[in-house]
Amino acid sequence: MKNGKRRMKQLLAVLAICGLGGLSALPASLARASQPTNDKQRADIITIDAMKAYGSLSQPKVVFLHDKHTTALGKQKDFYKKECGTCHTSDKDGVMQLGFQRDGAPVSAEKLRDGFHAGCISCHKDMAAVGQKTGPTDVQCKGCHTATPDVASNWQPITVDKRLHFRHAATQEKAENKCGACHHIYGEKAGKTIPAPKPEDVPGSCSYCHGPTTTVDEKRQPKEIRSLRLAAHGECVTCHKATAAAGKDVPTGPITCAGCHGPLDQKAIAETSLKKVPQGADLRIKRGQPDFAMVRPAVSETPVIVDGKPAKPYAGMQPVPFDHKYHEAKNETCVSCHHASLTSCSATCHTPAGAKEGGFVTLEAAMHKVGATQSCAGCHAVIQKKPECAGCHNAMPKGVGDVSQCGSCHVTPEGDLKDAAAAMMTKTAGKETAAAEADLAKKLLAGKRDVTTTIAANDIPETVKIGSLSKDYEPSVLPHRKIVLAMLEGMKDSKLAGAFHATDVAVCQGCHHNSPGSTTPPRCGSCHQAVESTTASARPALKAAYHTQCMGCHTAMGIEGKVVDKGADAKPVPAATDCAGCHKEKKK
Known part of the structure; x- marks a missing residue:
């Protein structure tokens, strides 16, 4: 119990100073911050369907709007003392349990059903008795159970990113155990969770211990390891709520669903973090890791x-x-x-x-593995989908197949x-x-390139005339040098691009894709035949190759119809359907 109280005080100290950018301690401010901008798109939808654990449901699921209920309770006296306690209980350490008026212990189907009915309807009756607008007060099932709800979820997961973590840690810089304010470990001697004594004792992300479902660790029998959802709501919301109750002038984090999971509120948290974290601050979570x-x-x-x-x-x-x-x-x-x-x-x-x-x-x-974002190749593949990279990489084979590239890593x-x-x-x-x-x-790594470079600009042909298939249209004049320089501008700040574009002609191979790196690559017609063939081939004919390469790049980079050039003669990049935008029609 002492450990629990001490940990709660530490948590209060963290949130009291950093303020997570969502809500103040005033009920009016809370109501404003948690109100969705569109009542039909909400982040607070909770589906009540616990009875399915006992068999098929006899009624549709209940769509419960959590923030709508807490807002209604916020109009009551002593809001912060009872709003969560109306529906939720707390464990011996004061951590809120998410079950409705229960601690998660097994109950019979009848007791579970009657608990929901009695709790919800009695609360509605109490509010109606004092003239408050409320929910159904009778036993009509359809009042709560509806198969066609008129709301949809815009809920988004929230991540404690480096800036948010920095804001918590910075407030505890002088604390004896700043990591233990939020991070706990299981103490074998204590037989329960305790604050992590030292940074190196912190197992890392909460998700390393708390998975998608509640489990029982063999070493902790009969101790349950709560699911990540239960742990996050129990610890974070309890702390935010207690901080808000401590005083009107004490800022704290969100205690509503939308406050954490609403798109607009998440944007506000991110913007506040950018303002509160000093420019150039070291955001690394230091655990003795090597550079x-x-x-x-x-x-x-x-x-x-x-x-x-x-x-x-x-x-x-x-x-x-x-x-x-x-x-x-x-x-x-x-x-x-x-x-x-x-x-x-x-x-x-x-x-x-x-x-x-x-x-x-x-x-x-x-x-x-390219499909796994945690892998090196997979993470790099995600970056290659960015518009400034996709122009070249979108058409390239995915995966690690060219062994000549192994030396890049x-x-x-x-x-x-x-x-x-x-x-x-x-x-x-x-x-x-x-x-x-x-x-x-x-x-x-000292010899690795940090930036992508290419041959001198004066050595890059200013224009390239594409006219080998000219018949109904004039030859297309490609602003070759401008394209190359624009590509370099887009990747100038990418150390990743610098490391992998290891030679001055590497960037040329984005278009001259199967040619050896050279300042004088062969013409496209050297590989792509000018006349369409009825024979199946993985190599397209010349006309298809030109259009696929040029239009594919414009589409992947999202520049169709945009003015990307500067100067008096600047004009939009031609769309795929704008033939005359690339080559003028011949006069007859």
Whole structure:
């Protein structure tokens, strides 16, 4: 109980200072912030269908508008003392339980049904008795149970991103245990959750322990691990509500559904975070992580035998030097990559052969699977969908198939670094080698490009005339240099693009896609035949190749109809249906 009270005081201190940008402590302000702009699009819709656990429902589900009810209760005296307590109970540590007038313990179907009916209808009658507008007060089922609700959900999940986390942590900078204000661990001696004593004791994201459903940990029998939904609402809402009750001048975070999950409120939280977090502030969650690391398969203690002889561990596969600090800055949470735990990917989950802990996803797949956003290749593929990248990458094959590109990540050490890398690959990864690996990774990355460059502008043809198929139209004059320079402008701030566009002619291959990197690439007609053929081929004819390449780029980059050039002669980029926009019709 003492731990629970102390933790609650710490939580109150955090929220009292940072104020999550959604609500003040005044009921009037709360009512304004939680009112949806469109009553038909709401973030507070809760479906009451608990009876389905006992069999088929005899009535439609109940669509319960949570914020509408709390707003009505807000008109009552002593609002903050009783609004949540009207429907919800609290556990021994004061944490709110989400069940309606119950703590989650199993009940019979009859008791569950009667509890809802008695609780809801009696509350409606009480409010009606004092002249308040309220819900159904009789036993007509259709008053609450409706198969065709006239509202739809615009609920959105909310993430405690780096800025929101920074705002909480900054207020606890001088506290004895700032992490324990929000993060808890299970204390074996105490037999319950306790504030995490040190930053390194924090297991990381709440989702690492709290999953989508409530479970029972074998080590915690009979202790339940609440679902993430229950844990987040129980801890966060309880703290926000208690802070609001502490005083009218104390700012706090949202306690309504829309306050956290409404699109407009989320935008307000993000905007407030941008204002409250100092420009250039270090948003890293410091846990002793390295700035640089080497991503490599774990070296087995048992020699690998090939043809009766011990093989060199992972011979031929070079490790990947990884700029961990840069990637932290580019992601909002650690979960973006470390989706299951904060440990190394290959530590226990994604081994070279695959392991049960990692769903038998091998290390190679974990790093290269394009469809998984937590993988390196998958994350990069998401970035390639941005308009400034999609013009080229939208038409390129997805996946890691061109082995010539492996060297973009798997760097081959040379000179003095070659021996250091070879020695590293014979050792098991651990703390004793972490510093040496970080130093090696930093040195290997020192030669990487940070920006995309190409050949000198004067060496880029200013225009290119496309007229080999000219018949009904004049040849098309392509503003070649402007296009290349515009592409470079779009990726100038991308360190990722700089690293992967490793040569001066790499950007040229966005259009000259299957040609060797060269300042004098072959003409399109060298590969694409001018005459359509009835023979099936994966390579389109020349006319189709031109239109697919040009129109595909304009569409993917979203520039059709937009004026992207500057100057007196600036005009919109031609649409796919505007033939004369690219080549004028010949005079007859």
